[in-house]
Amino acid sequence: MTAARPYPKTPIPTRATLHALQRFTAGYTPALNRQVVAAGGFARWFERQLTGAYDDRWATQTAAWWPSVDATPEQVWKRHQDGVEELWRADANYQCWSLARRIGSQRQVLETMADFWEHHLHVPAAGEVGPFRASYGRMVRARALGRYADLLQAAVTHPAMAVYLTNANSSKRAPNENLGRELLELHTVGRGQYDEDDVKASARILTGWRIGLWRDWAVSYDPAHHWTGPVTVMGFSHANAAADGRPVVTAYLNYLARHPATARRIATKLARRFVSDAPPAALVSRLASVYLKNDTAIVPVLRALVTSPELAAARNAKVRTPAEDVVATWRALDVRLTAAPRNGDDEIAANQLLWQTASLGLTPFGWQRPDGRPDDAASWSSTSRFLASVDVHYTMAGGWWPRRGAAYRAPASWLPAKKLRFDQLVDHLARNLHGQRSTPLLLRVACEATGCKPREVITRKHRIMRWEMPRLLTVLLDSPTHMTR
Template identity: 45%
Template sequence: MGRGSGPRTGGSGDAEGGGDAGERQGCHSFGVDEQLTAAVRAAGGAERWFATQLTPTSVADPSATVHTWWPRLGHTPARAWAEVKSGRSGAWQYGFDLAQYSMVQKILTRRQLQEVLHDVWSNLLYVPVGHDRSFPWRFHYDQTLRGLALTSYRQLLRAAVVHPAMSGWLNNDLNTKRGINENLGRELLELYTVGRASGYTEDDVKDSARLLTGHKVKVFDTFAASYAPEDHWTGRVRVLGFTHANAAADGRPALAAYLDHLALHPATAERVARRLCVRLVGDDPSPSLVRSVTAAYRSSRSDVRATLKALRTHPEFLAARRRTLRAPVEDVVASVRALGIRPVRFRGTDAFPANLVWAAGRLGQEPYGWPRPDGYPEGSTTWASPSRMLGAWNQHYSLAGRWNSADGQAFPAPASVLPTAFPRTLAEIVDHQSLLLVGRPADATTQAAVATMLNRASGSVYKTVADVSGWHLTLIRGTVLNTPEGMLR
């Protein structure tokens, strides 16, 4: 937003296109920036913007080719394995490329609702990046989940469970009628659908694994994926009310029916609904909210759009601003977006996207680097340690001060983020930055903190733009980002 326009709220409190709209859409995005605020206004308000976001293909997205910045992401599985086998690359490098891409995609995409839901499903249907048994397929898996993020959980589950990245990660390539491997069959029940409280038994786990036989990946040997009917276990199966003769050598229809049964199971509906409520509302959603969202999930047969509509029209969602702490990845991304920093195509390896990954990692959350199949926790209390908070505060000053000299970043001109008319008092400049960065005026505590850091009275006057030094602007902007308003969803 230019210097002559009001910062984020336009100074008017306009709920249609101002601070209220931006804050509400912050719940559906990885942080409010100038483009999001402009998009809400152009759409005619928050409700219309949300409606367009529900159909991501209707939103023009310049970030669609960002993945080409990392050529390895375009490799076929066979090529990726050949690169690693020859020593030209490592599996970790494929994972690091994908981690960088994920950070940049979160910053640049204009399909912000799709990206938030992609992140939710990526943490639920979790496959880490850079794992030796899944890395050649991990980018394809990423794109698969993104494309299905706003369809239905039934479709997501079908696609994820049989995907070669999932098979490699959880050893389903080793699961045959001659030797049942229960790994994926168990996680399918425990993590991806009904959960332990549903009361499934070890016999259920075994039949779950039997239904998954036949899906093959040539791990450590081209990584080609296929279906082998001769490896599929046949015979009647029973899992949590699902029964199937499973008599055909091609067990894929039986598996599809089983996955649909799990996706639509009441226990799955409640668990998915609660997970969405925790991510988009707060750590301890009310029973009323969870019931409402669960009912929408069930009545729509797991339709994500219908489920989200029920969530966002509930009074608890409308009162949910700034109730939960951003996770580290969100924190880094939201800060970059608010500060107007844009990742751009880079040369070499010492690049801004790599620094973003490292920044999130220093705060405890390397993108998709969780070592267990359950994915990163969605609740915010995980990220509330003193070390994380201190790290985040330092990171905000670093970003605000442009202390990172890596290639691949574009900054707004300092004058473009300051008021047009001068002279201005320090208090007025702090207010302006607070409106611009967090969507609301600075409170007395923030004003006092900035004045103390600068050893300057809040009423002291800056006569011109040039009087606002880079150091002063860094301390003002970093301090605003360090307020609760700058740290909370």
């Protein structure tokens, strides 16, 4: 017996468009494809993403779910003192917001780049950075598509970075080298470009900022704590004679942001993030040249990256991180966040997003070292990680967890017609969850998982629709197509 009529096939993008969307968004959806089509194709859609043409209300609305996200550092600290919300909870709130943003945002490229920069200029979401973590994240997001020179200035002088890398208590009598070293090693030129004398001079330049750690967290610049005297870091030299060293810091950071070694480092990390774990040298050189030619502006670099033949040739080469897996699963299953958490309610879905990522091995910005989360397949391809992902996929496919504050699709809603063959249903699901047609291998696995025959007719009353849809959905979610981007 066969289905009487062909089923209405969900439109899918070209292979090239799908590949680019997988790299520059948090996960494919049919709605995303419709947005690309409405824009006139991927190139126009990408340009509209870069210029901020799409609605950003989702980020604004969801930020209001957690009062600490938009609060000033002073307000965050007062809430901690008053016993309303401890600092660790404020950090968790920001982590949850970063996930919620990526799930529903219309500005997918902005969110992707904000995530990239928050791991490059890494500050963990941990109570040790005081009341500043959400403020830091908002700052990075606001500059994620601007000039790296501006982002570097704002990040290095931000109190969250000062607390994390102990620049908050660095003084002319005892310069702390942490920030001065990581600025060179991680944020700009990279290893092999400087020596220990450069690190010491870098630390001296950055002295002067003060923070009332665990007292009032007041941020100030005190010239009395700034080290004065001539400084040389690599090719940068300055008399550094004034007590107020902030102009020296500005000049120093501008020098580092525009250094050819920094250009290569930024280009390498972008290519590793969006192309492959071992980015082609020719691509890195071209991106570095664009970066320098455009005075550290990021948008021209992204334009060069997205149109590169190296990107087009690197399909299915990147493994999703825990946070990426969780967000992509929410998007693929079309699960909606429907309620704001209240008073730290850990049973609400918007907060349970964080525990989902924790179960996969790493929460957003939970990496404790200053080098930021790894961005290679080997780091996220362990057996334990895969099994944990299988569990998350299955519980979400069944609509079992998270439950409160989440709206799941009914199994019957996945049927595009009153009746259709099983092979057509698998193709329909592949088009909606993967953005591509089913394959013989996918159909074979789906048949083995469910016991269905390819030409078996599926209706609303079929056992698949009544109680076995989670098993079928997880076939697609556990596949390499979903686990990679």
